[in-house]
Amino acid sequence: xxxxxxxxxxxxxxxxxxxxxxxxxxxxxxxxxxxxxxxxxxxxxxxxxxxxxxxxxxxxxxxxxxxxxxxxxxxxxxxxxxxxxxxxxxxxxxxxxxxxxxxxxxxxxxxxxxxxxxxxxxxxxxxxxxxxxxxxxxxxxxxxxxxxxxxxxxxxxxxxxxxxxxxxxxxxxxxxxxxxxxxxxxxxxxxxxxxxxxxxx
Amino acid sequence: xxxxxxxxxxxxxxxxxxxxxxxxxxxxxxxxxxxxxxxxxxxxxxxxxxxxxxxxxxxxxxxxxxxxxxxxxxxxxxxxxxxxxxxxxxxxxxxxxxxxxxxxxxxxxxxxxxxxxxxxxxxxxxxxxxxxxxxxxxxxxxxxxxxxxxxxxxxxxxxxxxxxxxxxxxx
Numbered sequence: 001x002x003x004x005x006x007x008x009x010x011x012x013x014x015x016x017x018x019x020x021x022x023x024x025x026x027x028x029x030x031x032x033x034x035x036x037x038x039x040x041x042x043x044x045x046x047x048x049x050x051x052x053x054x055x056x057x058x059x060x061x062x063x064x065x066x067x068x069x070x071x072x073x074x075x076x077x078x079x080x081x082x083x084x085x086x087x088x089x090x091x092x093x094x095x096x097x098x099x100x101x102x103x104x105x106x107x108x109x110x111x112x113x114x115x116x117x118x119x120x121x122x123x124x125x126x127x128x129x130x131x132x133x134x135x136x137x138x139x140x141x142x143x144x145x146x147x148x149x150x151x152x153x154x155x156x157x158x159x160x161x162x163x164x165x166x167x168x169x170x171x172x173x174x175x176x177x178x179x180x181x182x183x184x185x186x187x188x189x190x191x192x193x194x195x196x197x198x199x200x201x
Numbered sequence: 202x203x204x205x206x207x208x209x210x211x212x213x214x215x216x217x218x219x220x221x222x223x224x225x226x227x228x229x230x231x232x233x234x235x236x237x238x239x240x241x242x243x244x245x246x247x248x249x250x251x252x253x254x255x256x257x258x259x260x261x262x263x264x265x266x267x268x269x270x271x272x273x274x275x276x277x278x279x280x281x282x283x284x285x286x287x288x289x290x291x292x293x294x295x296x297x298x299x300x301x302x303x304x305x306x307x308x309x310x311x312x313x314x315x316x317x318x319x320x321x322x323x324x325x326x327x328x329x330x331x332x333x334x335x336x337x338x339x340x341x342x343x344x345x346x347x348x349x350x351x352x353x354x355x356x357x358x359x360x361x362x363x364x365x366x367x368x369x370x371x372x
Contacts, residue, residue: 146356148356
């Protein structure tokens with residue numbers, strides 16, 4: 001039995017199947033299990049963007065699907081849509097559009113976002129009906145269940161579940177503690193933040 | 202939303218340990234139905250004690266279990282949530298969150314079953330977040346107490362259920 005304060009670990013290592021932003025040489029890997037219709041994931045979306053800006057190439061970011069179908073009726077199809085566009089090589093554009101338009105996730109909406117991500121509507125509609133994308137989303141989901149996902153979003157830093165909040169300061173501190181130094185004072189930084197972090201020029 | 206500073210429940214509950222026969226109980230699952238643990242003998246049972254209905258998130262502990270019911274069904278396991286809320290609160294909560302498994306009302310006498318399992322928190326007047334996996338013969342085989350503010354995932358439950366099916370098939 002796991003000790004109570006041992007945080008669960010990722011059971012499916014980050015690999016070639018994953019959608020990864022940032023260099024493979026990055027010392028820190030931040031992985032999110034997320035749901036495109038979940039408002040908390042929507043709140044975390046700009047925070048991750050800001051975090052990426054602050055720590056730069058010392059961190060890579062991985063996104064896996066964890067759609068909560070009972071709570072969010074559009075979540076699974078949105079996840080599949082991102083995978084369709086991902087298979088065409090433009091996952092992150094679609095991922096970003098979905099989070100920036102969380103409240104508009106009907107099939108027609110998805111067709112529009114896919115088109116803006118470079119996948120023509122007829123291709124997208126055909127692909128979206130193929131079972132391979134649903135299977136992919138299901139694999140992500142199961143890997144999350146086995147890895148201790150306990151809500152959305154759930155983050156892992158270098159394979160260990162992050163049990164703290166995903167507020168910028170806390171996530172940044174955790175990522176820095178794992179070895180990704182912030183790259184100098186960010187523009188418009190929160191002045192109340194303690195200046196204890198290393199700055200790399 | 203996750204809490205910032207996880208900590209142990211205030212008055213550390215002492216959970217019934219693995220190997221203990223699971224105390225039987227009979228609690229309302231709806232305003233006019235009751236469930237007895239002994240009715241489920243022959244199937245693995247997951248008891249998920251939690252503090253209260255209506256925690257303000259879309260993917261809390263019960264919501265998560267709801268999403269992964271098919272995983273529990275693979276083990277023929279029955280999962281039941283238990284809190285001190287009344288049957289009417291449970292009914293409204295289950296409807297709102299579209300939950301497809303029973304929530305039991307440990308309401309009168311308040312927290313009696315939570316006390317039996319060693320997970321009642323006197324000061325809060327609620328149960329801790331605690332999990333038990335009970336085998337087909339009614340023996341507790343695994344337990345887990347979640348630190349306050351941290352939802353337990355399902356990985357521990359599933360590992361325990363796997364352990365049960367392994368020990369069953371090896372006999």
